[in-house]
Structures are given as structure tokens and as C-alpha cells.
Amino acid sequence: MDDRQRYDRATAHLDPPFAVLDLPALHANAEAMARRAGGKPIRVASKSVRSRAVLERILAMDGFTGIMAFTLPEALWLVSTGMRDVLVAYPTVDRAALAELAAGPVAAREITIMVDHSEHLDLIESAVSGVRDRHEIRLCLDVDAGYLAFGGRFRAGVRRSPVREVDQAADLATEIAKRPGFRLVGLMAYEAQIAGVGDDAPGNPALMRAVRLMQARSRRELITRRGRIVQAVRQITDLEFVNGGGTGSIEKTTRERAVTEIAAGSGFFHPRLFDFYRGFTGRPAALFALPVVRRPAPGVVTVLGGGYPASGAPGENRLPQPYLPCGLRYDADEGAGEVQTPLIGQAAEDLRAGDRVWFRHAKAGELCERFASLHLIDGDEVVDEVPTYRGEGRTFL
Template sequence: MDDRQRYDRATAHLDPPFAVLDLAALRANAADMARRARGKPIRVASKSIRSRAVLERVLAMDGFSGIMAFTLPEALWLVSTGLRDVLVAYPTADRAALAALAADRRAAQEITVMVDRSEHLDVIESAVSEVRDRHEIRLCLDVDAGYLAFGGRFRAGALRSPIREADQAADLATEIAKRPGFRLTGLMAYESQIAGVGDAPAGNRLLTPAIRWMQARSRRELIMRRGRIVQAVRQVTDLEFVNAGGTGSIESTVREKAVTEVAAGSGLFHPRLFDFYRGFTGHPAALFALPVVRRPANGVVTVLGGGYIASGSPGPDRLPQPYLPAGLRYAPDEGAGEVQTPLLGQAAEDLRIGDRVWFRHAKAGELCERFAGLHLVDGDEIVEEVPTYRGEGRAFL
């Protein structure tokens, strides 16, 4: 029985649209990620999952420990439900959430917030100034891991922290140590130009060698610079963790002695954008089904909905992939529509009104913003339905 038959059989009693998570694929992806991490713990990126029940499942697997959240309100909620060791990967200016963090002993023990300049410290101090019995706030220092070349005229990597060199990091660590109510516990440096950029892009022979050239040089530069930064900060304060990397860079990141853990999440679901890496091959685990509602012409079907466009720089690679049956493609003048999506191809000839077309999202967790639940498929049956963040009434961004 092929995957399409399995999914159709398991969900025959459901009316699409709906989303599924293939547990066998999830387990295989998790095991491979843990193998690639070579014994270093993987902190699960919650933005790539966005289902508390799935986070709990992954954290029960070997090799995974801790959560990397994307907002402080999310982290507060996760800790309130019993989850532990949550690093908020992005700085926050949410005054109410900061005050709630400082007032809650358990939350303050379990949550670490991100900073990359003294202004963040000022914002936090202002937000918690009226909190009685304020608890110490754990901080993580974010460092720019982007790659610069040609005298700074070329840059690869996300524009994140202004801190790039060891002396800058040590200076901010020193300032944190002088301010009461703060404790610097971690350091993070995320190399998005390696972890989030596939080195085997489809259909672009000219781009491939350029990406590999950049990534090879970035790895060499970063292993030295990140090591110097960690050493300089450790001279100021003890660090509980040094976090780096992502799904696409696990092997290279864990080789660095300075790194104690790697962050990853997308590889668990293996969305479309992660098909284009040489170093690993994942299994598509998260899918959504849309119903065929029209047959406008020969070789054309229309499905309901479908315009689930991924974040990032706009382009065809941000569209969901019509996955099963194979051989469907978008109409070039319509693409993925808000309420309906025409699909072209020979496979459309065999589809009838009410049949399903299975899609893969370009990214991982963004799929869960569209659906209240995930139907967990094991083999050819649904074993459970679990809520997404949306299904629990939570929308953090």
C-alpha cells in the first residue's frame, strides 16, 4: 500500500480540509536527527511544531531536551502546562509578559529570555520595576553568526544580533553581571546561512556551487569566531549552555567544542524546503488534504483553499507542494488561491469531485496556524487527534 492509499484509507471518515502527522515518519526523522547530533542534545524549536502534544512526544524521545520558543507569552504558557527548560529565541518587548515572568518563581527558573544589547536590559528593568518579590531573570546572549566576505560587501545569514566579536560579547556579559536581578546563563549563535539554506537547490546549477562555496567558508570562519566568543564570555560568567545550528547544520554544528546543544525542529516534519540538502534525507511527516470541488476542463481540477504561503522572501518555493497524487502543478496565472486552487496535470484526469489532494507546506510549523488539530496516522489508521496551538486557542504571532 503506497502513502496515498494509506492516508486516504486512514482518513476516509473525515471531510477535508484537515492535517495529518505521520508518526512513523516523525519517529524516523527524530532518530536520524539524534544520530546526526552525535550525543549532543537537540533543543526542539517550537515554531516548527506548534502543537503542545507533539512537543511532548518529541521530548520523550532519545536525544531531545528543552524547548526553543518564539515568544515569551508562548514560553509562559508552555511552562504553566508542565513543560520545562524553555529558551525564548527572540528578544521581547512584551511588558506584561516580562512582569509575569519576574513574578512567577517557577517560570523564572524554567525560562531564559534573549538579549543582544543593553537596551534590552533597560526594557526588562522598566517592565518589572513594580513587581514585588521579583525573581531573577535568566538571560541568553544572542550573537551574529552570519558570514561576511569581500570586506563586508557580501553578507549571508539572518540579520539578528549586533554583537559579532568576542570583545562585544564580553562587554555585554560584564554589564549584565553588574545589574541586579539578571543572570546570564546561555549564549546562542544561529547560522541560518547553513542551517536554513539547502545546498542542493532544484533546477539551479549556477546557484549550487555558490551556496556550497559560501557555506564551506562560513563554517571555517564561524568555528573560530564562535569559539573565541564563548571563551571570552566564559571568562566573565559560567554558561549553562551554548546553543547553535538548526536542522540543516546539525553535523557541522555539533563538531564545535564550544557548542553544547543544537536547536532543530523543521526536520521532524520535513517540509518541502528541506528536500534540498545533501547531508540528510528526511521523510515528509506533516501533510494537509484539500478536497477536489471542481473539474473545469480536461486535465484540470480545483481544490478548496490552498493559499497557505510560507513566510520569507516571496517566491515559488514558498508555495505548498501538491504532493499526492504525483504530477500535479499550479496554474501559472493563479498559483495557490485564498479559497480555491486550480491544479493541472495528467494526474488530474483520474481525480473526481470529493477526492483528496495531499499537500506539503513549504515550512514546518506554519501549517499548524491553519488547522485546529493534527490527526496522528500510524500505518493506515488514525490513532489520535491532538490540538495545535490554534486548537488550544493560542495565537502568539
């Protein structure tokens, strides 16, 4: 029985649209990620999962410890439900959430927030100034891991922290140490140009060679710079963790002695954008089904909804992939529509009203912002239904 038959049989009692999570695929992906990490723990990036029940499943597996959240309100909520060791991966300016963090003994113990500038320290101090019995706030220093070449005229990687060099990191760590109520416990440097950029995409071999060359040079530069930064900061404070990497770089980042844990999230669901890496393969685990609602012309079917583009630089690769049955593609003049999406191709000839078309989202957790639940499939059965963040009434971004 192929995957389409399995999914259709398992969900025959459901009316699409809906989303599913293939449990054997999820477990296989997680086990492969843990093997790639070579014994170093993987901190689970919640933005790529966005379901509390699924996060709990992953954290129960060997090799995974702690959560990397994307907002402080999310982290506060997760901790209130019993989760522990939550790193907020991006700076926060949410004053109410900061005050709640400082006032809560459990939250203050279990949550670490991100800083990269003294302005963050000033804002936090202002936000918590009225808190009685304020608890010490745990901080993580975010370091820019982008790659610069040709005197800075070329850059690869996301624009994150202004802290890039050893002296900048040491200066900020020193300032944190002088301010009461703060404790620097971690350091993070995310190499997006390696972890989030596929090196084996089809269609342009010359470009892929250039990507691989850039990534190799970036790795060499970052191993040295990150190591020196960590060494300098450890002379100022005891670091509990040094976080680096992502799904696309696990087996590379884990080799660095300075890095104590890897961050990863997309690999669990293995969305479309992660098909194009030479170093690993995964199994599509998260999908959504849309119903065929009409056949406007020979070789054309229309499904309900489908306009679920992923974040990032706009382009065709940000659209969901018509996955099953094979052989469907978008109409270039319409793309993925807000309310309806026409699909063309030979496979359309065999589809009738009420049939399902299965899609893969371009990215991982963003799929869960469209659906209130995930139907968990094992074999050809739905064995459970669990809420997404949206299904629990939580929309953090």
C-alpha cells in the same frame, strides 16, 4: 500500499480540509536527527511544531532536551502546562509578559530570554520595576553568526544580533553581570546561511556550487569566532549552555567544541524546503488534504482553499507543494488561492469531486496556524487527534 492509499484509507471518515501527522515518519526523522547530533542534546524549536502534544512526544524520545520557544507568552504558557527548560529565541518587549516572568518562581526558574543590547536590559528593568519579590531573570546572549566577505560588502545569513565580535560579547556580558536581578546563563549563535539554506536544489548547478563554497567558508570562520566569543564570555560568567545550528546543519555544528546543544525543529515534519540538502534526507511527516470541488476543464481540477504561503522572501518555493497524487502543479496565472486553487497536470484526469489532494507545506510549524488539530496516522489508521496551538486557542504570532 503506497502513501496516498494509506492516507486516503486512514482518513476516509474525515471531511477535508484537515491536517495529518505520519507518526512513523516523525519518529524516523527524529531518530535520524539524534544520530546526526552525535550525542549532543537537541533543543526542540517549537515554532516548527506548534502542537503541545507533539512537543511532548518528541521530548519523550532520546536525544531531545528543552524547548526553543518563539515568544515569551508562549514560553509562559508552556511552563504553566508543565514543560521545563524553555529558551525564548528572540528578544521580547512584551511588558506584561516580562512582569509575569519576574513574578513567577517557576517561570523565572525555567525560562531564559534573549538579549543582544543594553536597551533590552533597560526595557526589562522598566517592565518589572513594579513587581514585588522579583525573581532573578535568566538571560541568553544572541550573537550574530552571519558570514561577511569582501570587507562586509557581501553578507549571507539572517540579520539578527548587533553583537558580532569578541569584545562586543564580552562588554555586554560584563554589563549584565553588573546589573542586579539578571543572570547570563546561555549564548546562542544561529548560522542560518548553513542550517536553513539547501545546498542541493535542482535547476542551477552553478548556484549550488557557490552556496556550498559560501557555507564551507562560513563554517571555518564561525568555528573560530564562536569559539573565541564563548571563551571570552565564560571568563565573565558560568554558561549553562551554548546553542547553535538548526536542522540543516546538525552534523556540522555538533563538531564544534564550544557548542553544547543544537537547536532544530523543521526536521521533525520535514517540509518541502528541506528536501534540498546533500547531508541528510527525511520523510515528509506533516501533510494537509484538500478536497476536489470541481473540474473546470479537461486536465484541470479545483480544490477548496490552499493559499497557505510560508514566511520568508516571496517566491514559488514558498507555496505548498501538491504532493499526492504525483503530477499536479499550479496554474501559473492563479497559484494557490485564498478560497480555491486550480491544479493542472495529467493526474487531474483521474480525480473526481470529493477526492483528496495531499499537500506539503513549504515550512514546518506554520501549517499548524491553519488547522485546529493534527490527525496522527500510524500505518493506515488514525490513532489519535491532537490540538495545535490554534486548536488550544493560542495564536502567539
